[in-house]
Amino acid sequence: MTDFTRVVFLFFLAFSAWAAPCTNPGKRRAWHTFSNNEKLDYINAELCLMKKPASLGLPGAKTRFDEFQAIHQLQAYATHFVGAFLPFHRALLAAHETALRNECSYTGYQPYWYEQRDAGKFKSSIIFDATYGFGGDGSGAKGCITTGPFANYTNALGPAYQNTDHCIDRRINDMMSQSSSQREVDACLAKKDWISAWNCIEAMPHAGGHAGVGGQMQNGVSSPGDPLFYLHHTWLDKIWWDWQAKDRTKRVAEMGGTNIAPDNSPGFPPRPASIPRPTGADGDPGTTTTLNHVLNMYGNAPNRTIGEVMDIQGNVLCYEYVEPSS
Template sequence: MHVSIIPDDLRHYANTTGTEISQNPDFRRTNSFSPTPSEINFFTMLASVSNILTASLFAVAAVGSNIYRAESDSYGGDEVDALSAAGLAKLKEWTSSNPPAGNCTLENAVIRREWSAFSRQERLDYIDAVLCLQKKPPTTPTSIIPGVRSRYDDFVGTHINQTLFIHSTGNFLGWHRYYVWTYEQALRTECDYQGHQPYWNWGKYALDPVNSPLFDGSDESLSGDGSYFEHTPVGVPGAPPPFDVIVPGNGGGCVTSGPFKDMVVALGPIAGTLDGVTANPTPDGLSYNPRCLRRDISENAAVSTRTNATVSLLTTHDNISDFQDYMQGVFAQGILGVHGGGHFTIGGDPGGDFFTSPGDPAFWLHHANIDRIWWIWQNQDLATRQNAIAGQTHMTGDGVPTTLEDDQFFQVNAKVPKLKDLLTTLGGAGGEFCYIYQ
């Protein structure tokens, strides 16, 4: 089953005017960042439809509806951990007869841990490395991405360029696995970070994310919520009432606390969901558009990331097609999914724009957990799930079927691996991957 997150009106628009896109699924996936006129129109349409949706739904939210809120979490915080431990035991048995490529073993694999498991010093070290990357000059020439100003922006630009091919497609999980890994390697090799990429266990904090160790605004957090800025709700395309809106939180303005309070966001917006954000000088979002980091941390969206939602995802979908679709959200059924739920827990700008969302440093912990959940799911039945893929190559559903031989593009950040090389964390990527989760 393939579920597109693009509403019908945008699918029709892309089909009828985006001939380069629909006729050539690999269009614009290589190292060129230059958009076609049809893609610029598509980006503009995405943003305008988002604004129309949010404006038209403002009256619904204004009455104080809090449709996503949950009063309690029916699962304990270790239910997913139990599935992880069971999967790890299966992985150990599997590798005894299917050894990983290269020199990787289960015994020497790096262990990625949750943010709350980091000591204060480990958190500060990670934050320092991210700030370092934001200060380093870019590798991408401004002739290709005019707005790039830092090494961090290189990663944001790559995501913008690849967005239509890495969401609601068969490339979603594998591409983002390598993307997070390349970011982790940049922190380590370019900013002398000695640790490894942390993840955000959504369920731990789903009932009160703004006071979590990730977003409490302390010097060892990823900064806090934005200041209060009155804004319209986020529309959820294609979702039935009452699931068609995410009610605004208490933020929406510039982040004013924590280590990223002075961060300058350079690229985007393209398909932003927040009012009052200065438009990018060009519709492709690649021109320089300096502004503050804004957030609207949402308990309403966080409900979709509760532990029971993750357990359900892991235990009720035994094929990759359903698993990845429900992970990303089936909006027509009122399901935001843990992927959408995590992004809209952060919200704001650039976090609420699915093109530019890596511009918020919390993105990387969110997608590390996306990778972790996929890893746990794979480990439950490695013989069937290790190399399982499904879906097409374009998010409108108008590409060609994804194959294991498909190239995955990362521009200046990495080489061009094939999808088949990104399906295991032990020996994947030509032996470069060697990590597990705890």
């Protein structure tokens, strides 16, 4: 290579890095398409986060796993039933995925639970497999899970705003899981504007996974105490992205809705008086959610604005969703 061609080549490399920051998106795939070894790799990385001690000083958190749950618990009222609902969870999922990869040697990407496959029959889903899954239903008065890799984990955060040591609990409910059906997903994908799409996703598919699994997962504040939370919300993130991709240029800029969460929301335990009511308005000029709204990651990852996470193949995020073939 002559000096001239080398300069041209280097210039081209630099230019392409600047012009197309996300050239090799991580592939987020459905859990049921993972091989057994891939499933164990993911589970072992989560177990690794559960063994690493907490270091951020967040109230109650004992492990790295807890610290991601804390992001959710500490601002639950500012991140649900508001415009930031889906962007906040997108940023949280990315922070968790990055920790699995950077801190626990995970080489894959965040899987999602393709819930429409299991809607109405969660109890028989392979996701609850005791060896290659998340363990089964809860049992006994407390509903503790007793099988699978997470049966012995002691949650330090929750239920809700309390910080008490307790098991991961579940009460799988097939009827409630019907809200995750393909029909409900299609209804959301058909919405014409952001407000309608977000409300649809939060009301139906979102409720399907949380209420269908029950227990910790059904607690709107401390639900990330069950590692299934990440697979459920990644599926919701996929639904949002599938909706955005139908009119990408317009929908990666489409935001809005209130930034003031209602004080008593369905599925949310009452907020204790000791926790101030978050306004959720960080970065917004008024009471409407904008692209400038800041998503607080409490030191687990850099804070992001909603604008930075609107495109999953942009300057900050770089992943894609792989459709399962069946």
